[in-house]
Amino acid sequence: MHPNDLSLRSFVAVDPRSDFPIQNLPYGVFSTASQPAPRIGVAIGEYVLDLAALASAGLLEVAGDNVFAQGAINGFMALGLQTWSATRARISELLRHDNAELRDDAALRARALVPLHEATLHLPLTVAGFTDFYSSKEHASNVGALFRDNADPLLPNWLHIPIGYNGRASTVVVSGTAIRRPHGQLKEPGEAAPRFAQSLRLDFELEIGVVIGQGSAIGERLTEPQAEAMIFGFVLLNDWSARDIQQWEYVPLGPFQGKAFATSISPWIVTREALEPFRVAGPAQHPPPLDYLAQAGPNNYDLALEVELRSATMPAPATICATNFKFMYWSSVQQLLHHASSGCAMNVGDLLGSGTVSGPGPGQRGSLLEISANGAAPLALPGGESRGFLEDGDSVSLRGWCERDGIRIGFGAVEGTVRAAK
Known part of the structure; x- marks a missing residue:
C-alpha cells in the first residue's frame, strides 16, 4: 500500500482529530x-x-x-x-x-x-539560508493600499516576479522560543530625524516555509520537475515583523532589521509526498508568467491555516485569522524556479518563506498590519482588550492542516510569546 492510502491504520492508537495519523509521518x-x-x-x-x-x-x-x-x-x-x-x-x-x-x-x-x-x-534542520517571499496577491494589495496607492496597490513588477528578499538564517528558531521585542531606527512621518528605540509595532506573519532537500550548482537553472523534486517538505512559519522599523528602512532595498530579529518555524516538517493528495491549482495568473515560470501542473495546496492570539490576561486564545494556502498567487515551485533563475546556487537546508498568506475575505488577513489597518482600526479581543500590534506577553500560535475523508494531515503548531525589549 502507498503511505498515503486512506485505509491505512497504525497499531499506535491515533485520535481521529490528530494532526499525525499514519498517512502523515512528519x-x-x-x-x-x-x-x-x-x-x-x-x-x-x-x-x-x-x-x-x-x-x-x-x-x-x-x-x-x-x-x-x-x-x-x-x-x-x-x-x-x-x-x-x-x-x-x-x-x-x-x-x-x-x-x-x-x-x-x-x-x-x-x-x-x-x-x-x-x-x-x-529546530528540525540546520538552516543554510533563508529567503522570504511576498507571494499573496491579497496581502500585497492590502499592504500596498495602506502604504502607497489604494487605486493601484501593486507595484508594476509584482504580477511578473515572485518578489523576495534574503533574510537571516541565524535567527530562525523553533516553536516555543520566546521572541524578544527588537530595537531599531524609527521615524514617524512628522519627525525631523530618526531615533533608536524599541519597536512599538510588532507583528506576526502567517506563512508556510519550504524546506529544500537537494541543492543546485551555481550557474544552474531549474526546470519545473527539478524544482519540485528538490522540495523535501513544508513547515509553518511566523516571520515576526517590526513594522515601524520596516517602514523607515524598506525604501530603497526592502526589509532588513525589521525582519531580521526572529523567524519561528514549527518543529515538524510535513513531507511534500504526504501533501500530494491535496494539490490544487492556484489562482489564474494574468498576465501569463514568463516561460521559465510557467507551470504544467497544479502546485498549490488546499491547506487550511489559522492564527490564535492570547494576551497575558486572556484565559483562552482567540482565533483572529482563518485562511488557506491555496490562495497564493505564486506557488512554492515558482518561487524556487525564480530563486535559481539567475544561476543562484541552492543548498540542502535552504528555507523559503511563502510570504504572508492572506485570502480575499476580511477574516483571512494573515498579519495584524492588515487586520488593524496599520493600527488605525484595532482588533477587539474577548475580555475587552484590543490590539493594533502585539504587546509584551502576547502569545501567537499558527496552525495548519489538510483534511480529506476524515484524515487530517497537520503541522501541529508554531508558537511564540513576546518578551519585553532588553
Whole structure:
C-alpha cells in the first residue's frame, strides 16, 4: 500500500482529530531527559517514533552513517528523493496495524515510541539560508493600499516576479522560543530625524516555509520537475515583523532589521509526498508568467491555516485569522524556479518563506498590519482588550492542516510569546 492510502491504520492508537495519523509521518528532531542527544523521529499520534532506535535495531536501513542519530535532518535530506520516498514507505510499513515487526517487539517498542509530552522538540534542520517571499496577491494589495496607492496597490513588477528578499538564517528558531521585542531606527512621518528605540509595532506573519532537500550548482537553472523534486517538505512559519522599523528602512532595498530579529518555524516538517493528495491549482495568473515560470501542473495546496492570539490576561486564545494556502498567487515551485533563475546556487537546508498568506475575505488577513489597518482600526479581543500590534506577553500560535475523508494531515503548531525589549 502507498503511505498515503486512506485505509491505512497504525497499531499506535491515533485520535481521529490528530494532526499525525499514519498517512502523515512528519519529521522532527527531539531529545529526552534519559537520552539528551538530539535525534530524528517522526510524529505518530501522541508519540515520536525514534528513527535512530529503529536503525540501530536493523529495521530501518538508510545509506549514510547514522543519519537519524544527528541533531538535524540535513544529512538525511541530502540522500535524495528516492531515499525519502523509500524511507517513508518503510516507516509506514513498520507502523501498520497488521505488521508484527515493531508491534510485537515490546522491548523495542518501549525504546522507540516516545510519548510527545516526554520529548523536547528542537529546530528540525540546520538552516543554510533563508529567503522570504511576498507571494499573496491579497496581502500585497492590502499592504500596498495602506502604504502607497489604494487605486493601484501593486507595484508594476509584482504580477511578473515572485518578489523576495534574503533574510537571516541565524535567527530562525523553533516553536516555543520566546521572541524578544527588537530595537531599531524609527521615524514617524512628522519627525525631523530618526531615533533608536524599541519597536512599538510588532507583528506576526502567517506563512508556510519550504524546506529544500537537494541543492543546485551555481550557474544552474531549474526546470519545473527539478524544482519540485528538490522540495523535501513544508513547515509553518511566523516571520515576526517590526513594522515601524520596516517602514523607515524598506525604501530603497526592502526589509532588513525589521525582519531580521526572529523567524519561528514549527518543529515538524510535513513531507511534500504526504501533501500530494491535496494539490490544487492556484489562482489564474494574468498576465501569463514568463516561460521559465510557467507551470504544467497544479502546485498549490488546499491547506487550511489559522492564527490564535492570547494576551497575558486572556484565559483562552482567540482565533483572529482563518485562511488557506491555496490562495497564493505564486506557488512554492515558482518561487524556487525564480530563486535559481539567475544561476543562484541552492543548498540542502535552504528555507523559503511563502510570504504572508492572506485570502480575499476580511477574516483571512494573515498579519495584524492588515487586520488593524496599520493600527488605525484595532482588533477587539474577548475580555475587552484590543490590539493594533502585539504587546509584551502576547502569545501567537499558527496552525495548519489538510483534511480529506476524515484524515487530517497537520503541522501541529508554531508558537511564540513576546518578551519585553532588553
